[in-house]
Amino acid sequence: KPIVAIVGRPNVGKSTLFNQIGKKRVSIVEDFPGVTRDRIYMDAEWLDKKFTMIDTGGIELESQDTILSSIRVQAQLAIDEADVIVFLTDGRAGVTNADAEIARILRNARKPVILAVNKIDTQKQQMDVYEFYNLGLGDPIPIAAANSLNMGDLLDKVVESFSAIEAIVEDPDEIHIAVIGRPNVGKSSLVNAMLGQDRVIVSNVPGTTRDAIDTHFVKDNIKYTLIDTAGMRRKAKIDEPIERYSVIRSLRAVDRSDVVLMLISAPDGVTEQDKKIAGYAHESGKGCVLVVNKWDLMEKDSKTPLRFTEDLRDELGFLQYAPVIYISALTRQRVHRMPDLVKYVAEQQAMRIQTSVLNQLIMDALSVNPPPAHKGKQLKIYFMTQADVKPPKFIIFVNDPELMHFSYLRFIENKLRESFGFEGTPLKLIVKGRK
Ligand code: GDP
Known part of the structure; x- marks a missing residue:
């Protein structure tokens, strides 16, 4: 999943934007001592494209750091860690020195940078946006994060830039x-x-x-x-x-x-x-x-x-x-x-088990421990086959998937592990009904 970072000086509305775009916060809590903001990133989605967003505003620096130096660190982190950078500015405040400093750093990043101008809630304010062309980062996109104005345009740009990210090609032999x-x-x-x-x-x-x-x-x-x-x-x-x-x-x-x-x-x-x-x-x-x-x-x-x-x-x-x-x-x-x-x-x-061997296992399992009836109906298992590896994935064909109890699946998984090992790998068991 591509990583999108939002950078900008304090109070331009980064957190508001972050919360407007994000769907649900990823609840990984950080264990670092003294961390006040525990959630710094979350999953988001636009036009079926999924991405992870980082709120660099969540990075609090040592108090002795000046605003400017913390802005530099923030921008550099975004360049190092993100695939796409959204640079957020404040249309009401106009272009500040800190904005110019961030722009200078971002212009040297070999990563897509999208410039957004926040707090543009009215037509009249549109004129304020032109000044931001001076930052040399292309067309500024006017938005109003608090009212969700123009968020679609911004997200379109973000998603478009994903195509520039190279796919990582792995050597399957390694x-x-x-x-x-x-x-x-x-x-x-x-x-x-x-x-x-x-x-x-x-x-x-x-x-x-x-x-x-x-x-x-x-x-x-x-x-x-x-x-x-x-x-x-x-x-x-x-x-x-x-x-x-x-x-x-x-x-x-x-x-x-x-x-x-x-x-x-x-x-x-x-x-x-x-x-x-x-x-x-x-x-x-x-x-x-x-x-x-x-x-x-x-x-x-x-x-x-x-x-x-x-x-x-x-x-x-x-x-x-x-x-x-x-x-x-x-x-x-x-x-x-x-x-x-x-x-x-x-x-x-990567282990693959033959269907005939799997079916012998199922028959043995059924005779040792037949599935209990559920609401007066009896689960019937017709056969099992391995559909995939990495991780091994098994499909179990039954009369009615509703009748398969979780604990019975657990029992089958244990049988698979007893017979074949599969040590160190999760197994996927999928139950399918007839037809
Ligand atoms: P990383 O942050 O996970 O990469 O952790 P490091 O490899 O930098 O290790 C952190 C600290 O733990 C260093 O001071 C290491 O010397 C120490 N350390 C790492 N492995 C061991 C170990 O097996 N035994 C002991 N006693 N110290 C270890």
């Missing part, structure tokens, strides 16, 4: 890995440990217009790609405002991945944000490995991993299928096992 987890969980350390340990062939290919940097390596003739390691390989102290984009970065990495390495810090356990991102990986049908890092910091006895795994299973109930590995990116304990584990999960995800 296993794409997204390393995700909250800041300081050890993503950079793990990436560097994986690359160091395996004496890999490393190359950095500047990916796309989005400046995502992927790192490629080969182990045992298998090609792997670590997605968007830009900030990880050369880890400097990343500024807070940039970290606030990390959720969006993570979601985008998940979209492009085959297997997600979900990092959890052993001393801290699972956070709300971990759950949200893991949930997104699950819904997206991605393979998943739960990587518990900083294991070196734990006081251990023989039961520690067992107890930790139990807690993980409780917290992340929907990820029962994900293997758990305990590592230390620092001491490199078990890091060498990561590539094989990723390869294993990728294979599980």
Whole structure:
């Protein structure tokens, strides 16, 4: 999904515009301490085109920063992270110095910039718009965000600009890995440990217009790609405002991945944000490995991993299928096992089971545990077939889908896993009626 950022100096109406365009706020709560605005982005849609919007107004900078310097940071962040930038100005205030400064930065961005002039509620004010041609960003679009005036024109422009965004073409032979987890969980350390340990062939290919940097390596003739390691390989102290984009970065990495390495810090356990991102990986049908890092910091006895795994299973109930590995990116304990584990999960995800084998499984399952009657009617299962891989998708043909109970589907899923494994991958089970 393309990312659209709204930038502009304070009080031009960014939040109003944001709220007018957005449908529902994405409820990922950030775990950063001291964050007052917890929601900075949301999903939106126009003419069937979906996009994610960032309200850069949600980025509050240190109080000692001047308005101008925070505006520069804001504009730069938008350039770095968004695909399309909406530059919002105030038609009543006219062109200010701060506007000129933002325009100067945005003119150098090699990304589409759409200039909108807000607070133009009357015909008479139309004249105020012409001044904004001076910013050198093309036709200014007059809007009145508070009254939703001309929002359609603005959104048309936004959506039109999406066609300029290059599609990312992935090599299907490579296993794409997204390393995700909250800041300081050890993503950079793990990436560097994986690359160091395996004496890999490393190359950095500047990916796309989005400046995502992927790192490629080969182990045992298998090609792997670590997605968007830009900030990880050369880890400097990343500024807070940039970290606030990390959720969006993570979601985008998940979209492009085959297997997600979900990092959890052993001393801290699972956070709300971990759950949200893991949930997104699950819904997206991605393979998943739960990587518990900083294991070196734990006081251990023989039961520690067992107890930790139990807690993980409780917290992340929907990820029962994900293997758990305990590592230390620092001491490199078990890091060498990561590539094989990723390869294993990728294979599980791509596994295809013959229809005849599946039907034997269904018959056995039915005889052990026939489905209970529902409202006096009996569910009949005719047959099951695998329709897709990555994730494996099964279609179960029945007399009446209404009669299929959730718990019975769960039972069939468990049978599939008992018989074939499918470790690390979600399964999609679809029930279809006759005809
Ligand atoms: P990122 O923000 O997720 O990329 O996290 P980093 O890789 O930058 O790690 C954050 C901090 O945790 C750094 O100080 C690391 O040295 C430390 N760290 C990472 N992995 C481990 C680990 O396995 N054990 C310990 N003790 N510290 C770790």
